[in-house]
Amino acid sequence: xxxxxxxxxxxxxxxAETEIVSHQLMLRAxxxxxxxxxxxxxxxxxxxxxxxxxxxxxxxxxxxxxxxIEMPVVHPAEIWQKTGRWQAIDETMxxxxxxxxxxxxxxxxxxxxxxxxxxxxxxSYKQLPQAVYQIQTKFxxxxxxRGGLIRVREFIMKDSYTLDRDExxxxxxxTAHYNAYHRIGARVGLNLIAVGSDVGMMGGKxxxxxxxxxxxxxxxLIVCENCxxxxxxxxxxxxxxxxxxxxxxxxxxxxxxGAKTIEDLSQFLGIEPHQTxxxxxxxxxxxxxxxxxxxxxxxxxxxxxxxxLVKNWSKANVLRTATPEEITAVGMVPGYASSVGITNDDVxxxxxxxxxxxxxxxxxxxxxxxxxxxxxxGRDFKPDLIVNIATARSGDTCIKCGxxxxxxxxxxxxxxxxxxxxxxxxxxxxxxxEAGQLKAVVMGSYGIGVGRLLxxxxxxxxxxxxxxxxxxxxxxxxxxxxxxRTPEGQERANTLYTELLGAGVETLYDDRKDVSAGVKFxxxxxxxxxxxxxxxxxxxxxxxxxxxxxxxxxxxxxxxxETVSCMKQEIAKxxxxxxxxxxxxxxxxxx
RNA sequence: CGGGGUGUAGCUCAGUUGGCAGAGUGCAUGUUUUGGGAACAUGAUGUCGCAGGUUCGAGUCCUGUCACCCCGACCA
Numbered sequence: 245x246x247x248x249x250x251x252x253x254x255x256x257x258x259x260a261e262t263e264i265v266s267h268q269l270m271l272r273a274x275x276x277x278x279x280x281x282x283x284x285x286x287x288x289x290x291x292x293x294x295x296x297x298x299x300x301x302x303x304x305x306x307x308x309x310x311x312x313i314e315m316p317v318v319h320p321a322e323i324w325q326k327t328g329r330w331q332a333i334d335e336t337m338x339x340x341x342x343x344x345x346x347x348x349x350x351x352x353x354x355x356x357x358x359x360x361x362x363x364x365x366x367x368s369y370k371q372l373p374q375a376v377y378q379i380q381t382k383f384x385x386x387x388x389x390r391g392g393l394i395r396v397r398e399f400i401m402k403d404s405y406t407l408d409r410d411e412x413x414x415x416x417x418x419t420a421h422y423n424a425y426h427r428i429g430a431r432v433g434l435n436l437i438a439v440g441s442d443v444g445m446m447g448g449k450x451x452x453x454x455x456x457x458x459x460x461x462x463x464x465l466i467v468c469e470n471c472x473x474x475x476x477x478x479x480x481x482x483x484x485x486x487x488x489x490x491x492x493x494x495x496x497x498x499x500x501x502g503a504k505t506i507e508d509l510s511q512f513l514g515i516e517p518h519q520t521x522x523x524x525x526x527x528x529x530x531x532x533x534x535x536x537x538x539x540x541x542x543x544x545x546x547x548x549x550x551x552x553l554v555k556n557w558s559k560a561n562v563l564r565t566a567t568p569e570e571i572t573a574v575g576m577v578p579g580y581a582s583s584v585g586i587t588n589d590d591v592x593x594x595x596x597x598x599x600x601x602x603x604x605x606x607x608x609x610x611x612x613x614x615x616x617x618x619x620x621x622g623r624d625f626k627p628d629l630i631v632n633i634a635t636a637r638s639g640d641t642c643i644k645c646g647x648x649x650x651x652x653x654x655x656x657x658x659x660x661x662x663x664x665x666x667x668x669x670x671x672x673x674x675x676x677x678e679a680g681q682l683k684a685v686v687m688g689s690y691g692i693g694v695g696r697l698l699x700x701x702x703x704x705x706x707x708x709x710x711x712x713x714x715x716x717x718x719x720x721x722x723x724x725x726x727x728x729r730t731p732e733g734q735e736r737a738n739t740l741y742t743e744l745l746g747a748g749v750e751t752l753y754d755d756r757k758d759v760s761a762g763v764k765f766x767x768x769x770x771x772x773x774x775x776x777x778x779x780x781x782x783x784x785x786x787x788x789x790x791x792x793x794x795x796x797x798x799x800x801x802x803x804x805x806e807t808v809s810c811m812k813q814e815i816a817k818x819x820x821x822x823x824x825x826x827x828x829x830x831x832x833x834x835x
Numbered sequence: 836c837g838g839g840g841u842g843u844a845g846c847u848c849a850g851u852u853g854g855c856a857g858a859g860u861g862c863a864u865g866u867u868u869u870g871g872g873a874a875c876a877u878g879a880u881g882u883c884g885c886a887g888g889u890u891c892g893a894g895u896c897c898u899g900u901c902a903c904c905c906c907g908a909c910c911a
Contacts, residue, residue, distance in 0.1 A: 256860070256872070257847050261904045281903065336910070353911060387836070387909055395910090443911095462910090564908095659911070691911070727870060762871035769871095782870065790870095 245288075245720070247754040247767070250274075252287035254767050264460055266702035267392025269711050273771045275702075282389025282397035289771060290698065292719035294400065297694050298379050300431050300716065301402045308420040310375035310404050315357045317381065321347035323356040327670040332561055336384050350383045355663065355689055358405040359671035362685050366407060369677045372685070373413050377404030379694065391460060393699035394655060400695055406688040409677065414662055414686045418450070419832040421660050421690045425454050426829035428692065429657075431822055432701055433714035436657060438830070439465055440475040442552050443661060450662040454692075455654030456700040465654045466636045470647030472833075477651065478552035480636035481643045484544075484597075487518050489604040493618040495584075498606075501613045504579030506545040509615060513606060520545030521599055521607040521619060523581045525571050528560030528592065535590065538566055538574050540583050542595040542627065543634050544602060550635040557594050557631050580614060582607035583625045595627035596634050655700055658692040702772075711772025712795050715818035720752040722811055723768040727761050727780035737779045740789070740807060747808045749815065769794060775814055777807065 252274030262268045270276045275290035286294060302312065321339070324330040329337075330349075338350040351357070358376065366372065379402045386397050393399075406417035422438065429436035434456055441453040453476060455465060466480035467473075475481065503509040510517050526539040539558050541549045555563035568578050574588050583593045584607060599605070600621040607619040621627065638651035665684035668674070674682045698717070705712045715721060722744065726737035737755060744751040752773060754764045768776050772794065779789045788803035791810065802810045 253845090253861095254872095255846065260847070261841080263905070278903090333911090334909085382911095384911075388907095390905080401911095656911095661911090689911090725870095729869075760869065760871080760873055762873080764872095765870080766872045778870075780870070 245752055247752060247764075248756055250288060250752070252289060254770055262392065264391045264394065264703070265706065266460075266699050267394075269706055269770070269772075270392060270699070270702055273711055276393065282386060282395070284393065284396060284398070284695075286695075289719040293698055293713070293717045294694055296717045296719075297432060297697055298400075298402070300428055301379060301692060301694070304424045304428050304431075305375075305377045305402070305404055308375065308417075308424050310377045310406075312378065313376045314378050314380060315351070315354050315361075317351050317383075319349050319351050319357065321349055323360055323671070324349055327356055327359075327667055329356070336386065338383055338385050352382055352384045353689070353691070354378070354403055355405070355667045355687070356671065358407075358689075359667040359673045359685075359687070362407055362668060362673035362687075363671055366673065366675050366685055369409050369675055372407055372409045372675065373417060374407040375404060375417060377402060377690075391462075391699070393695040394460065395462065396695065399693055402692045402694060404690045406690075408686045408688070409675070409683070410686055411662075411664070414664075414688050418660060418662055418688050421688070422452065422832045423829070425658050425660065425690075425692070426831065427826045429454065429456075430825040430829040432697060432717050433822060433825075434657075434697070434700055434704060437465075437467070437474050437654070439467075439654070440479060441659065442476060442478045442556070449664060452660050453654075453656045454658035454660075456657055456704070457652050457654050458700070458703055459653050460703060461653035461655040463654050463656055465652045466638075466640075466649050467652050468642040468645060468647055468649055471642060471645040473642050473644040473649075475636075477636060478550065480649075481632060482634075482636040482649060483641035483643050483646065484547070484634065485518075485641070486598075487516075487602065489519060489602060492603050492620045492623065495619060495624055496617045497609055497614055498617050499613060500580075500615045503615070509606060510545070513615075513617075515606065517545035518602075519604070519606060521582060521605040522547070522549070523576075523583065523608060524549040525566035525576075525578075525581070526551065526554060526558070526563050527566045527570055528555075528558040529562040529564070530560060537590055537592045538570055538588075539563070540576075540581075540586075540591060540593045541633055542583065542593065542599045544596065544598045544605070547596065547598070547634040548637065550633055553631070553633045554594060557629055557633065558592055575610060577608065577610050577612055580608040580612060581610060582616065582619065583627065584608075584616060584619060585610060586625070592629075593625070593627040594629045594631065594633055595621060597630055597632055598634070599627070600630045655696065655703075656693075657697050657700055658690070660690045661688060663687040663689050705772070707795060709766070710770030713772035713774065714822060715774045715815060716822050718772060718774050719750075720771075720773050721750045721815050722775045722777060723752045723754060723771070723773040724777045724779065725761075725764045725768060726753070726755040727764070727778060727782070728755075730781060733779075733781050733784070736784070736804070740777075740779060740804065743808050744811065747812060749808065749811050774818060775811060777811070 254274050255272045258268035277285045382401045383398050408414045436454040438452045441451045443451045464477040503512040506517050522545045524541045528537045528539050541554045571578050604618040609616045640649045668685040673685050728734045728737050741753045774794050777789050777791045783790050787801050790799040792799045
């Protein structure tokens with residue numbers, strides 16, 4: 245492609261409303277243009293990069309036996325109603341009526357359609373396992389788009405779905421995806437870490453997110469400094485320190501005027517926060533049919549409540565913070581609250597495991613200005629659930645190896661879910677096993693955001709001159725810059741361009757006559773093209789053309805005759821580095 | 836959805852007390868340059884986000900509204 249013909253300008257300055265560097269650079273380099281909040285056009289350079297990412301995705305999906313299909317973007321409401329997600333998902337799902345008045349939705353994922361296809365195609369255990377995938381635009385009306393391509397409303401996603409007879413089959417395909425995702429990360433030049441994650445609206449049991457670690461990330465991750473333990477903070481576990489408060493003593497009421505927080509209370513009574521019991525209040529909403537419940541989440545005073553865990557344990561559709569009125573309505577007093585003496589069917593008490601283990605804690609007396617000493621779980625109150633609901637924090641202890649945990653930010657570029665039979669049961673997607681029994685097909689679901697991947701690569705590979713893209717996803721491998729001024733020189737440059745194209749070297753050719761050399765260099769570097777060739781009268785005097793790698797200032801002379809083979813060689817070297825990374829990519833080792 | 840911010844030339848931004856719509860950059864044309872975002876000259880470019888209102892007169896003041904950005908909540 246000649247730069248004069250390339251659609252998409254480079255910008256000297258980035259538009260003011262951009263914050264994230266990858267966003268600024270992709271705008272400046274002429275990769276993307278924003279049409280509306282979270283809605284972008286991909287210009288030719290981005291389109292080429294996206295195609296390359298998609299090609300890698302296709303190769304890796306094909307390699308694990310998945311078959312490419314394409315499913316509809318517009319779905320009838322019925323299939324979403326069958327699985328309950330019509331009700332469960334908020335305005336993120338775009339709904340509209342067609343001309344006949346039928347409720348329709350824009351697909352935000354395709355579990356329902358896959359289950360529907362499974363129902364029509366899969367009848368016998370002999371047809372399993374199966375895996376299908378597609379690469380397609382999705383629309384999710386996010387409450388807030390941000391960060392350029394990091395979080396958008398319209399985006400390209402590779403989504404795949406596995407179908408198996410049982411959990412064991414699912415585990416095999418899940419593992420295959422896990423390994424494939426690491427290979428994909430390596431091939432595009434990113435180190436992705438797999439973290440255990442919440443299943444969110446997908447449902448199911450096991451899930452991992454593939455994270456690009458970066459301060460611009462939206463997710464908080466708990467990562468062990470020593471071993472491979474890593475989890476989204478939403479579900480991260482940690483080794484909780486224990487303290488011995490002695491054998492259970494008799495409960496006693498104590499005046500604690502004005503001591504409404506754990507800190508106040510500890511100071512007032514001269515005790516440590518870990519000798520108290522913290523109560524945090526939520527309201528669990530269960531939709532229109534079931535009554536809301538007030539959820540009392542109890543953790544030891546030195547811990548924080550993890551509301552994702554509370555939401556999951558409460559099985560609520562929506563979990564929100566309770567208002568003071570809602571708390572007093574069930575007989576508790578904010579600031580002096582505990583579940584002692586509360587017996588109400590509309591209250592769900594969820595206690596962290598520590599609460600049941602520790603003795604003689606201080607808890608609220610449900611009376612303004614009073615607390616209770618020596619409160620003991622089981623004796624003085626009985627939680628509905630005793631589970632883990634404490635938030636892991638930086639500095640906590642790894643549950644696997646005992647080392648320190650750190651908090652890091654990450655961008656979720658992919659996720660994998662073991663769905664089980666939630667969707668297939670709802671849709672009646674069954675098969676007959678060897679024994680002639682009807683069973684629900686076991687599903688898995690796996691996504692990768694293609695544009696988000698590109699954004700992460702741009703974030704990772706850049707310098708003060710612009711993008712510095714890996715060969716595997718750069719729109720062109722070579723930028724050929726001609727500074728020739730004589731007709732003979734220009735002819736020579738044209739010939740070289742033709743030869744490069746003929747040899748299959750993807751080349752961007754800058755022979756613009758009306759811009760200075762500096763502009764050509766700057767554009768080539770801003771666009772992130774890995775290899776640069778300069779041809780000029782001066783270079784010919786030195787024996788041929790000069791070439792250099794993006795990111796290096798070392799120019800090498802190579803004769804005109806050898807230029808094409810030299811470039812092919814350099815490209816192969818760059819590819820080899822990434823292939824090697826792919827071969828050494830992490831593999832599933834979790835049994 | 837809550838809090839904050841910004842809307843003036845393609846982009847970055849100035850615009851005083853309410854009194855002719857501006858600069859840099861980019862764009863067009865020409866001349867000179869020519870290996871790191873050239874110089875000079877000439878020129879084109881505006882629904883001052885939109886709609887009302889106040890005023891002799893509004894980019895500027897008032898009301899409403901829309902869009903975009905940031906933080907939070909939310910998030911497959």
